Amino acid sequence: MKRDPITTTYDKPPAFVADCSRAPDSRESLDRAAHAALARLSGGLSPAALCLAVFDWAQHFALAPGKWIELTAQLAQDNTTAPVPVSGDPRFAAASWNDWPYCVWRDGFLRLQQWCESATTGVRGVERHHEDVVRFGLRQMLDALSPSNFVLTNPAVIEETLRTGGANFVAGRQHWIEDLTAMLARAPGKRQPGAQAFMPGCDVAITPGKVVYRNDLCELIQYSPSTDTVAREPVFIVPSWIIKYYILDLSPHDSLVRYLVSEGFTVFMISWRNPGPEDRDLALNDYLSRGVLDALAEVRKRCDATPVHAVGYCLGGTLLSIAAAMLARDARADELRSVTLLAAQTDFTEPGELGLFIDASELATLDALMWEQGFLDGSQMAAAFQLLNARDLIWSRLMSEYLLGRRSKPNDLMAWNADTTRMPYRMHSEYLTQLFLRNDLAEGRYCVDGRPVALSDIEQPMFVVGTERDHVSPWRSVYKLHLLTHNPLTFLLTAGGHNAGIVSEPGHAGRHYRCGTRSAGASYRSRHAFFNETEPTEGSWWPRWSQWLHEHSDVPVPGRVLDDALPDAPGTYVRQS
Structure with missing residues (x-):
């Protein structure tokens, strides 16, 4: 009998994904043990993936x-009149980099960096993913060789050494010992010195x-x-479980929760x-059913079955979008009044670096390690994120x-960043x-409950x-x-990165955003058109979002008072290491 190819793809995982519903046989266990041993040596990265990329590019x-x-022409031009892009690179921010011979070393390094970028891009026939891997790997090697990393070729270090009589090296040695001790102890609160000064419930996550x-x-x-009085519709926030939730409830001055x-x-x-x-067998749909949906039911129970303003951050936003699609599929859409996604992907064809x-x-190697x-x-995951921006976060x-x-x-953001979490094996493999x-x-x-969902x-x-x-x-x-939905959609692009762009409280210097709304059923506007045609607005995006939430809320009701007998926030789970 002919099989339905679409139905088959729902239930058939790739070959490297383990079936968690059955115990592995001896051959599978042996294969995973070999992959895991390699993963420990390579930090979870696949040498085979790198070799394939290099071979594809080199051929x-x-x-x-x-x-x-x-x-060759670029090399000749670089040695004559080509300008060197220095601005924006914090490694060469000191004015003394303009002095000889440091300017020669700096300019030579930046020209080499430009030349390598050209050599690894635009080679006809190279698979795009392999091109990205080769360029990324070469950039890591170049960043390690930057003249800013060495004492004798960094004028700022030489000046500081002369000014302090070498005290900078004494302090640096002490910093290195502290960091090494914290790393070996694997204590999340000590991953960065001083981070332990910001403890959940004492210094951060203190909104009553x-x-x-x-x-x-x-x-x-x-x-x-x-x-x-409060808006009739409550705001229900689903953070990512890759991070601790209090990224949205840091110190009082930059707490999004307190602001709302x-x-x-x-x-x-x-x-x-x-x-x-x-918890190795916790699945992605467990986080959906026992996390988002159970909590949503409790929110509505405590607010007289009122539809909620649902908010998801990062992976929590991806999960919330699945929940919203599932509720729509099951004729339960009236449980949500609106959906807000903060730095959350729903299409992964361009996931960036x-x-x-x-x-x-790579996933076969990582799957075996998990x-x-x-x-x-958390430390394994943090290492991957640091590599993505090694110039600023490492060197x-x-x-x-x-x-x-x-x-x-x-600061509070540093403390939160050091407070790492873990990902269950099955969930992370599925994700x-x-x-x-x-x-x-x-x-x-x-699929949720055996049936597909559609955004x-x-x-x-x-x-x-x-x-x-x-x-x-x-x-x-x-x-x-925008390409996956037809509902009214307001898109806001704010300054900053994945975390600092979201934690963008009013009064934070240097903030701006662009905001545009697509009405239901309107034609698509490209991201380039959005960026070029939308004027930036100075300041935090929080007030703009608050205004939007109020516009989509019903008449106010009296503030909802909490029972004193309940345990205080931030609870017990956030304190787990």
């Missing part, structure tokens, strides 16, 4: 004499509230009102439990703290394969936020939701 580059001529619901996967926090409460909203937030090896780590070979551990550790920091002896001043690799959600293959079923108005310098959820990828 086609060898057959590109026109490219050789172009690169109560834990109103708890199961084995999450706690639900309801925040106390600070206004006499002050704007007259009843705010609920999920706090996810930090999983351990025993994070896609460098997503191919069949199978052995039962989870993906510039090492120069400042170890060569100049200067510690970055600790990477079904969403990142196969793009099942955008293409209508992602085009969502009718509620949406507010979607992207950030200009996002390495995790590039705004061009976030913008693709």
Whole structure:
């Protein structure tokens, strides 16, 4: 009998994804053990994937004499009159880099960097993913060789050494010892010195509230009102479980939760439990059913069955979009009044540089490592994110703290970033394969309860936020939701990166945003047209979003007072290490 190819793709995972419903046989266990051993040596990266990329590029580059001529001409031009782009590179910000001989070393390095960029791009016949991998790998090597990383070729270090009599090296050595000790201890609160000064419930995550619901996967926090009346519709926030929830409730001055409460909203937030090896079989749909849907039911129960303003951040936004599509499919769309997605992808065809780590070979290696551990550790995930922006997050920091002896001043965002979490094996494998690799959600293959969900079923108005310098959820990828839906959609692009762009409180210097709205059923406007035709507005985007929420809310009701007998926020799960 002929099989239905579409139905088959719903249920058939790629060969490297383990079937968690059955125990592996001895051959599978042996294969996974070999992959896991390799993954430990390579930091979770696949040497095979890198070799394939280099071979693809090298083979086609060898057959590109026109490219050789172009690169030779560029090399000759670079040594004569070509300008060197220096502005914006923090490694060479000191004025002394303009002095001889440091300017020679700097300009030579930047020209080499430009030349290598040209050599690894535009080679006819190279697969795009392989091109990206080769360019990324070469950039990592060049960043390590930058003259800013060495004492004798960095004028700022030499000046500081002369000024302090070498005290900068003494301080740098102490910083190195502190960081090494914290890394070996694997204590999240000590990953960055000074971060332990910002503890949840004491310095951050201190907006008054109560834990109103708890199961084995999450706690639900309801925040106390600070206004006499509130919008009838509550705001229900689903953060990512890749991070601790209090990125949205940092210190009082930059807490999005506190801001929403002050704007007259009843705010609920999920706090996810930090999983351990025993949670290896938690699935993505467990986070949907026992996380989002159970918490949503409790929110509506406590607010007289009122439809809610649902908000999702990062992976929490991706999961919320699945939930909204599922509710629409099951004739339960009236449970949501609106949907807001903050730096969240729904189409993964352009995941940015994070896609460098997503191919069949890489996922086979990572899958084996997670199978052995039962989870993906936060430090392993943090290392991948640091590589994406190694120039600023690794090399510039090492120069400042170890060569100049200067510690970055600790802040709440630094403390939160050090407070890492873990990813259950099964959930993370499903997320990477079904969403990142196969793009099942955008293409209508992602199933909930055995039936696919479609984002085009969502009718509620949406507010979607992207950030200009996002390495995790590039705004061009976030913008693709316009192609998958036909409902009213307001898209806002704000300054900053994946985290700092969202934590953009009023009064924060240097902030701006662009905002445009597509009415229901309107024709598509490209992302380039949006960016070029939409004038930037100075300031924080929070007031613009608050205004939008109020515009989509019903008449106010008295502030919802919490029972004093309930446990206080931030609860217990956020304190798990």
